[in-house]
Amino acid sequence: MNPLAAAGLPRPDMSVAEASTLAQELFGRTGHITELGSQQDRNFRIQAAEGPSFLLKVANPEFTNDELLAQNEALRFLTAAGITVPQVVLGLSGESVYRYKDSGVRLLTFLDGSPLTSAGYLSPASATALGKLAGRTAAALSGLKSAGLTPSGLGRDQQWDLRNGVAVVERLQHHIQGQARRQQVLQATAHVAAALENLAGELRVQTIHGDITDDNVVAEPNRAGQAIACGVIDFGDLGYGWLVAELAVTLSCLLHHNPGEVGALIAAARAFDEQIRLTDTEIAALWPLVLLRGAVLEVSGEQQVAIDPTNAYAASGRDKEWMIFEQALALPFDLMRELFRSALGRPAECAPAPDGPVGARLLPAIKHAVPLDFSSTSPDLHGGRWRRSDSEAALVRDRIATATPASALLAPYGQFRMTRTEVDTSAEQATCALGTELFVPAGSAVHAPVGGTFTPTPDGAVLVCAGFSLILQGLECQLEAGTTVAAGELLGTVRSDRTVEYGRLWVQLSTVADLAPPQFATPDHAAGWLRLCPDPSQILGFRAAATSATGDDMLRRRQFHFAQVQEIYYQQPPQIERGWQHHLIDIRGRSYLDMMNNVTILGHGHPEIAAAAADQWQLLNTNSRFHYEVLGELCSQLSDLAPAGLDEVLLVNSGTEAVDLALRMAGAATGRSAVVTVKEAYHGWSMGSDAVSTSLADNPSALETRPEWVHLAAAPNTYRGIYRGPDSGPRYVADIARQLSELDSRGIAVAAFISESFYGNAGGVPLPREYLAGVYELIRARGGVCIADEVQVGFGRLGEYFWGFEEQRVVPDIITVAKSMGNGHPLGAVITTREIADAFRGEGSFFSSAGGSGLSCRIGLTVLQVLERENLQRNATEVGAHLKAELLHLMETHHIIGAVHGMGLYLGVELVRDRDTLEAAREETFAICERLRERGVIVQPTADRQNVLKIKPPLCLSMSSATFFVQQLDEVLTRGW
Known part of the structure; x- marks a missing residue:
């Protein structure tokens, strides 16, 4: 066979009927036959009524028997090596290859499975x-x-x-x-x-x-x-x-x-x-x-x-x-x-340049350099300054104003610049500097560090040296193209900037003579480009490179020292060091839309929170046993936000502590210990709060390890509970009524009922209508108290309601709140009646070191002020409604979406393998989250089955960002994960 000399290799002329006849006459095989695609051969699948399938292969006439026999031999050899390949089927006469119309005919077993051809994205x-x-x-x-x-x-x-x-x-x-x-x-x-x-x-x-x-x-x-x-x-x-x-x-x-x-x-x-x-x-x-x-x-x-x-x-x-x-x-x-x-773990093939001593410094008049920090950890880029289109130029202008003579401002080689980051984009941005950017007095002389051949360019010059090229931008020069220069010879001067007395000089090395490298590389290309464009520090005479921005060492350190019981998101987690509003930025300048950080309700890096914290640190930070204004002011505002009668506030430092304290107060108020809690709930990790937590995602043995004083009620999950639909509340209440009657008969008096006001841990599932009203009535009729866990949904996250229990039209006896209350600072509260608080006082005094500190109170007050002034609850209503409508629209084309739960900016997208059986798509959910991260979105699974995308972003989420999230989810569900 010599296809290079042939006119082409059209497929053999063969019909399905002929193939069926060949299969029967040569191999004794019959069944339903269909043709499969091929470039130059004919392939036919034969499916018998029972048993395996076979593949009849009719080779192009150019293929000789020797070539086909060689393929058969390779199939046998690979089978022996443990590789799954088709098996050769001998014909009725014992041959493996037959000729028909000049074509070789063979029969192979058909390998079950699907080709990758039709797949979109490959993980x-x-x-x-x-x-x-x-x-x-x-x-x-x-x-x-x-x-x-x-x-x-x-x-x-x-x-x-x-x-x-x-x-x-x-x-x-x-x-x-x-x-x-x-x-x-x-x-x-x-x-x-x-x-x-x-x-x-x-x-x-x-x-x-x-x-x-x-x-x-x-x-x-x-x-x-x-x-x-x-x-x-x-x-x-x-x-x-x-x-x-x-x-x-x-x-x-x-x-x-x-x-x-x-x-x-x-x-x-x-x-x-x-x-x-x-x-x-x-x-x-x-x-x-x-x-x-x-x-x-x-x-x-x-x-x-x-x-x-x-x-x-x-x-x-x-x-x-x-x-x-x-x-x-x-x-x-x-x-x-x-x-x-x-x-593959191989060293760079190109040697670092320059390879040998440098004859002269590039800028001999510049004695030292002051580094500029454009990275994600730069203190100069707080307050969202990095989002300005002129952020780099503005920082340079600020530094020039205080620069000393004979000094340069230096933006380091290898630094990943957050200033070049874009938000709400699936594509990585070119953030890694492949050269050093210098800002020096205009007119500064630039000399050849080593000898080479000079070539002017429209914006500078290239000096081709032995083993590398020196690329300069911002150089004013008079030399002719092809001029040979010696080390130390003047190349030109730094061009002036019309607005300042300093000019910009870009300095870059390339180890490949005919390669024009970019000035900046995307993070996924950076490892290669940094090898091709080495550090120019040697020719500058001072350090010009940034500290290596890699999260690998820090991840290994975390994994070694940080107890592994403390989980981490993602298989290859990015090292995130900056947040701004509803975005997160990693150390390589990659931005991510944050769709799950409900703790930072106002958004990341809020300048008012930072300013309030800094100011209070300089004034006073001590515990609540001292008297200071901000403590009384915060308690007063929380009381005003709560329903009438709930006017006693206890400050703590977390939701766990709030729930634990609420349980103790309920016991003190009733003199009892029994608590009714619902399944699929999470309330905290302390002995008390964990006892009433039933989430299998957090503790697979939760249902079997509850203490005897905890009594479990069915999960009021309107999507997959024992009763379904928004009107299932009375049926769940009736079950609890029977359960309470059984406890009455055993002489067990209930101290409290605790539940989330909105079924957050289950994925943002609203409780069925009339559920809390009916349960609260049953509990109170027995002298118990009702605890509303608002740690996740309180503070306006639901949009239409400030408190989750308002959606159920009830008033609890005790409210627990945290997370949003401090916008990331450890702060929580228990809000209750004076009667319950006084009963608890009978057990002794209480305080929380951080919960009621001056710093915590000042931050808590500022959170409430910003929430109101920036209309974030209204934003949760409007953006949340838009987001939910768009997600519901996705359900029409993506059947893996079983339901879209929630309201406001507390939503959950439940993923299932079958909408009838509701089989949870657990593994798919994790993989989808991984793919969304690759495309610039942070979201994670929640619920007992870990099959719900938990969507609870900062309340400053914009319409455009919400749309970007939907677009990315649609892309992932369409093209694969």
């Missing part, structure tokens, strides 16, 4: 499985020769062998539609040829599958619904080839699933390398081969449609093939080489 788990399967297959096939198996059919010359890739493109390029597109493919192929020229001779050659892609693997879903490759099919491209081409082909197929993202590429390459370690030369050749694969796919696909217009399979793949080519072309070879080397 790191899916990419890892695909890379691992490709690596295992390559590693196994490398043993064919040592096993003495070298079938003659392996040496065929074929168009899919990337050793022939350049020739294939050149021969078939006339099939490409459009001159511009054709020229683009030819230029890219020439670039590949140049890159491979000095590498090809060192690339290992062995037997490879040659096409382990989304088309040619079968996958099974894991518990999260992610497709995990488990078997390899279609060995039509089997033959000798470059080992690294096996990985290149696999990586190429990921490009149309995850356009613009390198995470899946890195995951697949790492998994492949763990199976069969790549050499340095193979890593260098990898991305050129990915691009070559894209070019070959493009020309081959166009040729196939031209010679076989009825081939719908080939025609349908053309857009995908062009996308693969474009995506591969967009990423420079050198960048991808260093990204792969970094991910």
